[in-house]
Every structure is written in C-alpha cells, then in structure tokens.
Amino acid sequence: MKTKKHIKMKSKLTLATSLIALSIMSFAFTSIVQKTKPWPVPEKNAKTPNPVKADKESLATGKSLWNLHCASCHGKTGLGDGSKAAQLKTQPQDLTTSSLQSQSDGSLFYKISEGRDDMPSFKKKISDPEDLWSVVNYMRTLKKS
Amino acid sequence: MKLKINIGKRLLTTSVCLAACLFLMQTTAFAQDTTAAAKDAVIPAKAKPVKNTFQSIWIIDNQTVMVPVKGTFEMDIQHRFGTVNNGYSDFWGLYASSNIRIGVDYAPINNLYLGLGFEKYNEIWDGSAKYALIKQTRGISPVSITYYGNLSLDTRKDPTNSLFTHYTDRILSFNEIIIARKFSDKFSVQISPSITHQNAVPGYLTKNDSTGRTIFEEMKHDHFAISVAGRYKLGDATALLIDYDQPLTKEPTNNPNPNLSFGFEFSTSGHTFQLFMGNYSLLNPGKNALFNTNNPFDYTQTGGTKVKGGKFLIGFNITRLWN
Numbered sequence: 001m002k003t004k005k006h007i008k009m010k011s012k013l014t015l016a017t018s019l020i021a022l023s024i025m026s027f028a029f030t031s032i033v034q035k036t037k038p039w040p041v042p043e044k045n046a047k048t049p050n051p052v053k054a055d056k057e058s059l060a061t062g063k064s065l066w067n068l069h070c071a072s073c074h075g076k077t078g079l080g081d082g083s084k085a086a087q088l089k090t091q092p093q094d095l096t097t098s099s100l101q102s103q104s105d106g107s108l109f110y111k112i113s114e115g116r117d118d119m120p121s122f123k124k125k126i127s128d129p130e131d132l133w134s135v136v137n138y139m140r141t142l143k144k145s
Numbered sequence: 146m147k148l149k150i151n152i153g154k155r156l157l158t159t160s161v162c163l164a165a166c167l168f169l170m171q172t173t174a175f176a177q178d179t180t181a182a183a184k185d186a187v188i189p190a191k192a193k194p195v196k197n198t199f200q201s202i203w204i205i206d207n208q209t210v211m212v213p214v215k216g217t218f219e220m221d222i223q224h225r226f227g228t229v230n231n232g233y234s235d236f237w238g239l240y241a242s243s244n245i246r247i248g249v250d251y252a253p254i255n256n257l258y259l260g261l262g263f264e265k266y267n268e269i270w271d272g273s274a275k276y277a278l279i280k281q282t283r284g285i286s287p288v289s290i291t292y293y294g295n296l297s298l299d300t301r302k303d304p305t306n307s308l309f310t311h312y313t314d315r316i317l318s319f320n321e322i323i324i325a326r327k328f329s330d331k332f333s334v335q336i337s338p339s340i341t342h343q344n345a346v347p348g349y350l351t352k353n354d355s356t357g358r359t360i361f362e363e364m365k366h367d368h369f370a371i372s373v374a375g376r377y378k379l380g381d382a383t384a385l386l387i388d389y390d391q392p393l394t395k396e397p398t399n400n401p402n403p404n405l406s407f408g409f410e411f412s413t414s415g416h417t418f419q420l421f422m423g424n425y426s427l428l429n430p431g432k433n434a435l436f437n438t439n440n441p442f443d444y445t446q447t448g449g450t451k452v453k454g455g456k457f458l459i460g461f462n463i464t465r466l467w468n
Contacts, residue, residue, distance in 0.1 A: 064330075067381035069414040124468040125414060127214045128196065 039116060041107040048106035052133035054140065062138025065126055070135070073118075078142035088118045096144045108136045194280035198289055198327040199335075201417040202250065202258065202275070203462045204374045205388040205406040206425045206433060210291045210325035210335050212277040215255045217468040221248040221262065225426050225460040228439060238458050246428035264428045271297040271429055281326060288326045293337075295319040297429050314345035319431035321372075331378040341368045341431040362397065369393040370434045376410070384410040386419060392434065402440035404433065406460075419462040426458055 052058050067076070073088065075081040078095035085092050093100060112132055115121035126132050199209035202219070213219065227241020235241040248262025248271075260273040272295070279290040299315040301308060309315050321339035328334065343366055352359040374388040390404040408421020424439040439456035446452060 060330075064381045068412060072413060120414075124214055124216055125466075128193065130193075131196070 039111060041110045045110040046104050046107045048109065050105035050109070050133050050136060052130050052137060054137035058134040058137050059141065061131060062134035062136070065131060065135050066138050069122065069125060078139065090118045092118075095139055096142050098144075101140070101143045105133070105136050108139060109133060112136070192283045192285060194282045194289070195327045198281065198325050198333045199376055200384065200410060200412045201419065201462070201464050203417075203419065203464065204335070204376065204386055205408060205419060205421050205423055205460075205462070206390070206404060207337060207372050207374055207388055207430065208275065208291075208293045208321075208323065209374070210277070210289045210323045212256055212258045212275055212291060213250075213252050213466065214468060215252050217250075217252045217258075217466055219250040219467070220465045221246070221250070222463045223248075223428050223460070224462075225428065226458050228426075228456045228458045229422075230456060244426055244428055262428075266427060267432075268300045269297050269429055269432070270300055271295055288324050291323045291325075293321050293323060295430055297431060310345065316344055317429070317431040317435075318342045319429075319434065321430070332375070334373070334375045337372040337374075339370050339372065339430070339434060341370070341434045342366060343368075343431075343435065364396045364399055364435070365394055367394070368396070368401075368435055382412045384412075386410050386421065388423070390425070390434070390437075399436075401435055401437045402444075403442075404437055404439075405441040415466050417462070417464045420459075421461070422457045422459055424456060424458070 071082055072084045073080075073082040073092045074095060075085070075092075080092040080094045082092065095101075109129075109132055111119070112135060113121065113123045113129075122132065122135075126135070197211075199211050202209055202211050202213065203221070203223075223246040225244040227235055227238035227243065229237040231238065231241065244264065244266045246262050246264040248260055250258055250260040250273075252258050256277040258273075258275040260271075260275070262271050262273075263269070264271065273293065275291060275293045277289070277291045279286050279288070281287060281289040295318070297317045297319070299309070299317075303309050319339060319341045321337045323335055323337045325333060325335035343364070346362050346364040346366060348360050348362040350358055351361045370390060370392050372388065372390045374386070376384050376386055378384045385407075386409065387407045388404070389406075392401045392403060402424065404424040406421050406423025406425065408419060408423075411418045411420075424441050425433045425437055426439060427433045427436065439458070440452065440454045441457065442454040444452050444454065
C-alpha cells in the first residue's frame with residue numbers, strides 16, 4: 001500500500017516536473033522567436049553610404065563609445081554577453097556573426113540610431129552622426145575572423 | 146570670529162598662477178590648433194566642437210562646462226556624509242547626519258539647461274540656468290565658456306521672523322563663468338570665477354546715539370571665489386576628479402574656508418556615479434562659497450588660535466540621463 005502511494009506520488013511529481021519543463025521551454029522558444037524578429041530598414045537608410053573613413057581616429061572613437069554605451073549589453077567583444085544582457089527581455093544580438101556583418105553600414109547606423117524594444121535609440125545619447133558612423137566602423141572589427 | 150588664514154594669500158597666488166598658466170596654455174594650444182588646421186586644410190570637413198570635455202554636469206561640488214543636448218532630462222541625487230574626524234564612532238561620518246539634494250534638469254533648447262532642486266539642510270529650493278556661450282573648436286576657440294546661475298530660497302519656517310526680517314532675505318544668488326579646455330582625450334581642466342550675493346548679512350550697531358548710528362556688517366553682500374577642477378580619464382568609463390575652491394573676498398568676520406575635493410567617476414550610457422572626499426558639506430554653490438566651515442588645511446585664527454584642518458567628508462553624486 002505504502003509502495004503504491006509512493007509510486008502514485010512519484011508519477012505526480014514527474015508530471016509536475018514535465019509541465020514546468022514544458023512551460024520553461026515554451027518561454028525559451030518565445031524568446032528565440034523574439035530574438036529573430038525581423039528588423040526592416042527603409043531602403044533609403046540601408047543604402048546610405050558611410051561618410052566616415054574607418055581610420056585609426058574613427059576606430060578609437062568607436063571603441064570608446066562602444067565601451068561606454070554598448071558593451072554592457074552586447075559584451076566587450078560583441079557576442080551579446082554583456083553584464084546586463086541577462087536582465088533584458090530580448091537577447092542582445094551577437095554582432096560577430098556573418099549574418100549581422102553582411103548588413104550594410106547604413107542598416108547598422110539606422111538600427112543604432114532608432115533603436116527598438118530593449119535596444120535604446122542612440123541619436124541623442126551620441127548626438128553627432130559621425131560618432132555613430134564610427135561605432136559602425138568599430139563594429140566591423142568585431143567580425144569573427 | 147575673524148579668521149586669519151595664513152595660507153590664504155599663498156592659495157590665492159597659486160590660483161591666480163594656475164589661471165594664468167591655463168590661459169597661456171590655451172593661447173599656445175590655439176596656435177598649435179591653427180597650425181594643425183592649416184595642415185589639414187585639404188580636408189573640407191568643417192571643424193566641430195570638442196565633445197565630452199567632462200562626462201557629467203557635475204565635477205564633485207561644482208558645475209562643469211557641459212550642457213547636454215536638447216531634450217535631455219536628468220535626475221541628480223547628491224549625498225554628503227559627516228566629517229571623517231570622529232572615526233569609528235560614526236564610521237568615519239557614514240552614520241553621521243548627512244545632507245541630501247535631489248534635483249532635476251532639462252534642456253528645452255540646444256545649449257541651455259534648466260534645473261530645479263531641493264536640499265535637506267535649511268530646506269533650500271534652488272533654480273538654475275546654464276548656457277553654453279562658446280565651445281572649444283579647433284581653429285575657432287581654444288576654450289569652452291559656459292555661464293551658470295543659481296538662485297536659492299531658504300524655506301525654513303520662521304513664524305517670529307527671527308531668522309529673516311524680510312522674505313527677500315531668504316534669497317541667495319550665485320553666478321559664475323566656467324572656462325574649460327579639453328587638452329587631450331584623457332585630460333580636461335576648468336576654471337570658474339564666481340560671485341555670490343546675499344541680500345541680508347548679520348550685523349550689529351557699534352554706535353547708536355543722537356549723532357547717528359553705525360552698523361557693523363559681519364560679512365559683505367558680494368563674495369568672489371574661484372574654482373579650479375580637473376579630470377583625468379583612466380579608461381572609457383572611469384576617471385579621476387579633483388576640485389579646489391578658493392574664497393577671494395576678505396570678509397570682516399566669518400571668512401569661509403577653501404575646499405579641496407578629489408575622487409573617482411564611473412560612467413555608463415545613462416548614469417554617472419562620482420564618489421569622493423571633500424570639505425564642502427552643503428549642496429548649494431552659493432552657500433558653500435559663503436559658509437564652508439571645514440578647512441582642508443591647518444590655519445591660525447586672528448587671536449592666534451591654531452585650528453586643525455583635515456575636515457574631510459565622504460560624498461557621492463549620481464546622475465541619471467534620459468535622452
């Protein structure tokens with residue numbers, strides 16, 4: 001009798017654990033869906049050429065701004081593993097991947113400038129557009145070699 | 146009590162020398178900038194003002210030359226603990242009575258910043274305006290110049306008029322010009338001469354008879370001071386800060402003490418956090434200029450009494466930007 005009760009309890013426990021696991025998985029998949037949510041960029045913006053040459057000065061500016069404004073979420077090396085990343089609803093984009101690096105400078109500029117969801121708009125925080133272009137230049141150096 | 150600060154003259158001389166040095170360096174740097182601009186003449190790009198001479202609008206106890214961009218909203222939380230002199234008994238001032246100011250600022254147009262704040266000590270409301278007059282630009286100006294004005298109102302209850310005879314006696318005005326130069330990506334310096342005006346000063350009658358009366362005013366209505374402050378960046382988000390304030394006006398009595406403060410600044414995209422030690426315990430620039438009783442240095446009073454200095458306290462400034 002005691003054993004039967006024990007087995008019944010065990011099966012209930014297994015069911016509850018499976019339900020919890022399932023709900024966690026569903027949340028996980030939801031976040032994956034959010035992560036890959038498309039981010040359309042107006043064609044005009046996507047085709048805007050980068051007016052700032054990726055020279056030493058621009059990369060230094062970009063790096064400095066990256067460390068101050070971006071690294072806390074996107075990580076020092078752009079992997080999306082910054083110290084604040086875990087607190088966000090959406091996983092910060094891994095900027096080292098070829099899918100991101102294949103985007104045009106204009107597209108990246110537009111996304112940094114306008115922001116979306118957890119990603120803030122930086123057009124006032126970094127008020128000089130040339131500095132934003134320098135951030136784009138620096139992001140190119142994060143590409144996985 | 147009249148204070149005779151032996152090193153006052155020396156400090157004044159040092160401040161004036163520092164100011165002169167900065168101006169000289171500015172002139173030299175201006176010449177260098179012009180040369181550099183000539184070399185770069187092939188590039189048609191228009192020279193832009195330098196950015197981030199300082200990271201925050203605060204450098205410990207003073208305003209910096211910085212004026213955030215139009216549309217910026219800011220919240221400031223400032224804290225000054227007790228002096229460290231009691232040691233363990235109040236944990237070096239951290240558990241002593243502290244002074245707090247909470248303020249907000251907004252930039253309605255470019256180059257203008259308006260602020261409003263409330264300080265715990267004497268229940269002081271303050272309103273401020275800051276305007277960037279000139280920005281350091283290669284080939285145009287070797288320095289940035291900003292005006293800062295602060296009007297404060299002491300709102301303590303005084304039903305018997307024992308503190309204030311007239312309502313206007315509660316008002317104090319502080320005006321300063323901040324002259325700054327960013328020498329390199331890491332190093333910036335600013336000098337700020339200021340004038341503080343108090344509508345009422347304490348005094349007493351030294352003569353009051355049929356021939357007339359004479360009033361001895363313990364302080365002057367206008368008080369001049371100068372501040373020198375600098376920042377050295379240790380990294381993209383960390384910097385060393387130092388600030389020195391020297392009273393210039395010699396008051397008949399109650400001479401305020403100078404202030405020496407130093408500390409660290411930590412920045413993120415939306416916050417700056419400054420942690421420091423200094424002598425100013427008040428959180429209003431005019432009140433600090435007039436009534437600072439903590440001296441960083443030893444000094445001798447008029448009667449010959451030696452007073453020990455080193456009255457430092459721990460403080461912090463937190464700013465949160467929304468832009």
